Each structure stands twice: as structure tokens, then as C-alpha cells.
Amino acid sequence: MGEMAPEAANSHKSSWWLIFGAVCALTLTTRFYKIAEPDHVCWDETHFGKMGSWYINRTFFFDVHPPLGKMLIGLSGYLTGYDGTFAFDKPGDKYDNTSYLGMRVFCTALGATLIPMAFLIVEETTQSITAATFAALLILFDVGILTLTQYILLDPILLCFIMGSILGAVKVSSRRIQEFSVSWWLWLTFTGTMLACCVSVKFVGLFVVSLVGLMTTADLWKILGDMTRPVVSRYKIK
Template identity: 30%
Template sequence: MPLGLLLLWLFALGTRFWGLSRFPTLVFDEVYFARFGRNYLAGVPFFDAHPPLGKYLIALGIWLGGGFHPWGYRWMDALLGSLIPVAVAVLAYLLTGRSRVALLAGCFVALDGLFLVESRYALINVPLVLFGVVSQILWLWGLRYRGRGRSLWLIAAGMAFGACVAVKWSGLGFLLGVGLFWLLQRQLPLLAEGKTTYQTTYEWWQMCLLLPLVTFVVYTLLWWPHLQFHPHQSLLELHRQMFDFHRSVASTAHPYCSPWWSWPLLLRPMSYFFQKVQTLSEAVPVIGPPLPMEATRWVYAVYALFNPPLLWLSTLATLALFPLGLNSLAGRFVLLNYAANLLPWALVSRCVFIYHYLPAALYGFMALALVWEASHAWGVWARWARLAVLTGVMGGFAYWLPLYLGLPLTPQAFFTRMWLRSWI
């Protein structure tokens, strides 16, 4: 297991750092978040629609990376993003006690395209997911202890939950997931599997008082540096402005808006960067009017696109796990967290995007790993099915890799990878 985790991390690290400075321009929401990070260092006030922790981390990267340039504002996300597959593997191991399931779940995350893309730019979904997974690792780890030790681990989990919500409010989905799991465990307890030892769960005062209190306190304290640049605004006023902003965004405010139910089907990914050139020696971005497509010889494109075979298979696996999953501890945890990170979006009327599915998707990948493990009892034919799954996932990663790394493609090669009309 330790060697497997090391190799998994090195693979994730390499794919996220290779060519990290490609495109010496602000890509997608870097026009906001990278600049906000620089504003913290320069002491410039600004309005942001999200809590501040993600931009603190970008600012730290700029400061440690030697200035406001692509490497400086991107490397922190790349480092944090390389840790997500490892964290998911650890979470899966705590749930199942099986190294094979854990490493497979981590590999699925490492072979996904949208997790890779988000890790290569100065965006804030990567720290959101990392803090969310770490908080659940700490929460599960605390179940191995009794008495004061359990409360201390719960406090650590609450600190991580607070950090998660301090990146984006949608981080509350991770907290909701463990809350639903705790409630169901109290009403219909299940013993853990494999080498895990979760024979009891938290007391009501720990979950209903201690955990929310620690989460709230940490979340509030993390606003303190931001408030130093906005001395004339209260924390309550800032939250009112943020809420009003999100409420004012129309459901059709952006051409890449996509309804929540479409995310598991991968109907509407997003273009983060697109540039047409005539030669590979041209500087990118090109200054001047865009080329017509018929005069274009090469395109550079970065797409917020999950690994299609992996996502579709994980959606099927989640559906397949549902009838029996609630009768196993790992399946129960995965399904409840998948629902907690997806279904609340049905209540949101503003424009939402495919990257909002990232937290739910990682539980879909874990569901695929659980179904994979269960298939070993299905007979010889399942061996070929497992081989086909691995081939499809690795083949999909390799095939769409140019769209994840922004490598040059001919227009024909680009459109060949647009499998659905809605992807364009």
C-alpha cells in the first residue's frame, strides 16, 4: 500500500506539473482568482463571490513562486491537486480495509480529465475537494478511538470542514454527507468490513454541537485576513453581498451553463481555453482577430471534460450499487456522500457548471472501485469486463489528454474528440 500510494502520487504530480507554464495568459477564472491572490499581497480591496481561503493559497503560491507569472500562480493548485488521488485512496482504505479497492479508487481520480485540468490552473475547486476528503478521513479515523481521543479527532475533522467551506459554500456537501451517514448508522448500524474497526459511532453532542461549532469557528477565523483589507465592511455584510450576487445570476447567464442532472451524463463540458494558429511557432495567445476555421492548421484547447469512459462507467456503477450499497458500510458512505454533493444542486436556480460535479464525481469513482471488487465473485466473464473497464479508462485518458494539457491538435483531431454536439 505505501509503495502504491507513492507511485500514485508521483504519477499525479508529473501530469499536473508537466508544462505547467503553457499559455502565458490568464486562463478561464484565473482572470479573477489569480488576480485576487495578487490583490491580497498588494493590499488591494476587491469583491469576491466566494469565501477567501482558495485565494489565500494562490497568494501563498505567488509569494513563494517568485511573482505573478503562470508558474507562480499555478503551482500551488498543481501540488494540492496531486494529493487528491492519494487522499481518495486513503479514504477508500479506511472504508473497506482493502488495498486493491483503495488504489483503484485513487487511480480513477488520477486518470480523470477534469481533476487534472482544475489542478493545472489557479482555480479553487481543487482545495475545496482536498479539504473535503481530508475532513472525512479525519472523521472516520476518529471512530477508531474512544473517549477524549475521539473528540480530538472530531475537532481536527471540524477544522478541515471549516477550511473546506472557507473555499466555497458548496463544501457543506462533505459535511452533509457524514451527517447523513451518522444518522443512518445510529438507526440501522452496520459493522465495518475488512480490517476497519468502526464498531460504534459519535455521540449526538459530538455531531450536533462540537462538530458544527468547530467548523463555524474555523470558517469565521479564516475570514480575518480578508477583513483587514475591508475595514469598513462587516462579515455579515460581506455574506449578504455574496448571497445577493449568487441569487442574481440567471440560469442562462453563460453559454456553458448546464443543469445538475446532466453532469453524470457528461452532456455539457466547458472550454477553458481555445486558440487557433497557423504554425506551432506562433506565440500564444495570438494578438489580433481570430482566424477563420478553414484557415486554421492547429488549435490549442483546454476542456473541462471528465474522462468520458470513466465518468459514464462510474454513473452506471453508482446506479448498480444503489440497491445493495446501503447494506454495506462502504457502499452506504459512498452513496450518501454522492447524493449529498449532487442533489442539493437541484435547489439552485442560478447558472451552474460541470465543475460543480467534482465532489460527487469522486464518490462515483469510488462506487466503480467497489463494484469492480464485487465483480470478483461473478464468475470468469467478469474478468473480461474488468479488463474492458481498465482499457476504456486508460484509453480515454490518453485519447483526450491533449484537451487536458492544452497540446496542439489539428482541427480534424479536435472535432474527432467532440463526441457529442453539445460538447462544442
């Protein structure tokens, strides 16, 4: 793919930011619309809201999932005025004067990152704004994902970390970023952090670790098979 003329490059960059900005604006509009409704416990909020309350109250409990997701829910509630006293007994219980909105906003905000990250992943792998926009719109208008990411659940937290892991892995292996540059190291650190967070929210995050491991193996295979590269570059760790 040849280099663009300066005018074409500037036009392409302007179009990129315009479309990406529109995607982000649509994301915020659709994700946070009527986030306070319904004002009662929905679905598995009864479990994860309750566990967030236990963390706030420093109550010991055991759960099949790792603790990070519930700890973040508890932290978001604590920082937004929730005191951990609501029972979360069953779906349908009215929140009344309970400060539940902060926990929903937190989960929704993480779920909202799926759309811009999908745009960035597809644009990075295809170098096509059209393909990236289409991928982002598929998630934007998916009512199932919209619903899943608007409540106090582990799913929006896990999905955010999964998408972040894939974005980081794609960026690290990208030809647009110079190997061992500051940007490369930052994306590598970002990828490792996201992978650690995936496993710390649910054990199914191990599948994402496997995926990124396979991507890394493929990159190493290409490097080892590239006879034009100096031998020392294959073992460089700086």
C-alpha cells in the same frame, strides 16, 4: 475478519506501502508535468489570479465566495515572488516575466492530494487494497480533474478540503482507531479544520458539512443502539 499471521501481516503492510508509494509517484509525475504550460492566462485564472493580486496589494473588493481560497492564492504568489502587478485582464494574456508559477504549483499540489486521499478513504472503508488502487486510478487518469487542478482556480483548493473532510470523518468512525485516543482526537480535529476550510472557500462546502453530519448521526445511532456498551460511554466527552 480474523487476525493475520505475523508473516501475512508484514507482507500485507509491505504491499500497502509499495502500492501507495506507486500511486503517489504517479500522482506527482502526472500532475506537475508541464505545469508552466500554457504560459498565458487560462479560463478563470483571470478572476482568481486578479483577486489574489488584490489581496497582495491590500485592495478592497467584494466577491460572492468566502475569502480563504483567494487569500491562499495571494499568499502562495506573494511567497514565490509575485508582486501583484499583473492585470489578469482576459484569458490568453501572456504572463511574460510574471512569477505566476508559484500560484499554479500551489493549486496543483492541493489538487494532487485527491488521489492519495481517495486511496486512503476507500482502503479504510473496504479494507481492500485492490478497491483502493482502482479508486485512486480512476481519479489519476481523469483528464478533466487533471486539467481543473493545474491552474490558478478555487476548485483544486476546495476539492482538497472536501476530500480531507471525508477522509477525517471516515477515520474517526473507523474501528481501527480507539475512541478517545490521541489519534482519534487528532483525526477529529483534522476533520473539523477541513470542514471549516470547505465553507471558507465556497459556500457549496456546506453540503460536505451536511454529509459529515449524516455520517456522525449514523455513528451515534449505532452507539445508542448498542446494548453491550456501558451507558456512561454514550455521554463520554473526555
